[in-house]
Amino acid sequence: MVDRLPVQLPGIPQSVLLALQDQARLQGGVRLALVGGAVRDVLLHFNHSDPWRDLPDLDLVVEGNTEALAQGIRQRLGVERVPELRVHGSFGTVEMVLDGVLLDLAQSRQEHYPAPGENPVVDPGLLVDDLARRDFTVNAMALELGAGEAELLDLHGGQNDLAARQLNFLHAGSVKDDPTRVVRAARYAARLGFELAPQALEQVQATVGAWPWRWRPGDGLDGVPPALGTRLRMELELLFAREPWQQALCYLQVWGALPLLDASLQTDRFLFRRLRRAERLSVPLLCAFVAASEMPLLMAQRLQLPLQHQRWIAERMDFQAWLAEQVLPRPWQGWSAAHWTEELEARPWSAEVVALEVALMTPCWRPLLRWWGRWRHVKSPQTARDLIAKGFQPGPQLGEALRRSRLQCLESMR
Structure with a gap:
């Protein structure tokens, strides 16, 4: 040495x-x-x-x-x-x-x-x-x-x-004092190729099991020390931005540490598939990770996610409710591209919210993905100038004609 x-x-x-x-x-x-x-x-x-x-x-x-x-x-x-x-x-x-x-x-x-x-x-x-x-x-x-x-x-x-090549906490109360150290351990383990020392793993599991903190996952801002929520968010941001995030999350799951954030994430066998899909769709990974939890909006508030991400998560919850009440009970499998486009665009769902729903694997994710990737970009083959040249006057009728022309184009798509 x-x-x-x-x-x-x-x-x-x-x-x-x-x-x-x-x-x-x-x-x-x-x-x-x-x-x-x-x-x-x-x-x-x-x-x-x-x-x-x-x-x-x-x-x-x-x-x-x-x-x-x-x-x-x-x-x-x-x-x-x-x-x-x-x-x-x-x-x-x-x-x-x-x-x-x-x-x-x-x-x-x-x-x-x-x-x-x-x-x-x-x-x-x-x-x-x-x-x-x-x-x-x-x-x-x-x-x-x-x-x-x-x-x-x-x-x-x-x-x-x-x-x-192991990570050891400095003292027996390290995790109890600051649970963000567990997320940091996963970051370092993934980056350096280290393991958690046996006594460190025992401390993580014993502390999480005893739950010595006054807050619990699902608590709003009043239940969690604000600085702790900020520190957890910062560690997760670094995990997704700088580290081999799949390996880091795998460590957290193997250590039984994800209940620090949300117990449902610990048992979600599709979590990695959801996040890989979110990455391909350019959905912010931390936003998708939080949205996959059992109480996503509370978790987003507790971690103080950016307001835009909190809005997407809240809108996605409304979108889920619409799907459950008005889409999934119906024979949606036979809907055309035009029908899907009409249904989606008649409501205030942003493309980011639909991408988030696709990433999290709703039953009808395939047509939603087609809308997100192709159908929403389709334009009417005729322009407003073309229709005015045919005798249309500017106004609602012109807009309706453009809409019908676009839908006719979408009817031929899959």
Whole structure:
């Protein structure tokens, strides 16, 4: 195992780390460490021959004054090398660009959870405190930036879990404190090819089974801590946008963790087929995932989905009711393309809502798919100008003639 690493690391410009080291040394009493996924991926690359994964930014923890460190770098190097510097929050979290690389600098801190699932209470702390508040042992290591080399700080057995290619929570209450860590575990497992450690899997299943939280799936906004709903949505957005999502969801289902979101998703044997179809139809995957749940609108509100997606889900519920009451009891299998088009376009269903219904596999999904893919795009072979040339006057009769001409064209289609 490598406990000391050269400052020049793959994917990380040497000039960036040297500038940070120099400034920490100049200010004195400042402890500076690279943390998070960069450290994990560096060790996977050096120790286990994994391919290097490009990093969108670098996360650093400062045991000292973060803003003073960042401002000192800018004063010494100038705005040409540090064109952007923004300070956020009471802890002086700094976002800066150095030599074209985005850096997130945060003051070291400690935290505790006042109640399961609530936001943590955060206070200043030491670097070791900051590492202890993280999600997994493989993400709780730090490369402390010393003179000429980076020294690895591993207090929680992260290297052993990297070697075993497994994810381990830091403590026995990790899932109880923050259930979003389970979704994050599925993301990392799918991306890195890791498994959940046996004791971590036991914690997930025992915690979900005991249900220690004051909210339950199906609760509206009043029942769920707003920040928890936001964090769950953000983790799911990352899962669908950045990870091999089928593998990640498979992990959640195998671990018995989908009841965190909705129990019906845990037992839905068509879930992956529905989502693959949604992907082909360009339906937002998180919207389709929520729409497939037992109480989709409540789940959409709880996760604070975009309002447009909430509207689609609400409209889809109305669309389902229309299908159940007025379409499925009738011999719809014999309806022509023109009949389907008339029925659908006489009502306020958007194309996105019909695509969502197709993705979720309604019994009549085939004609709905044909309407979505072909029939709705059919135009009258005669234009308004053609009909006016034949003697029609602009007005309702002209519109009705165009409609009939289009329907005649649709009658010949399948």
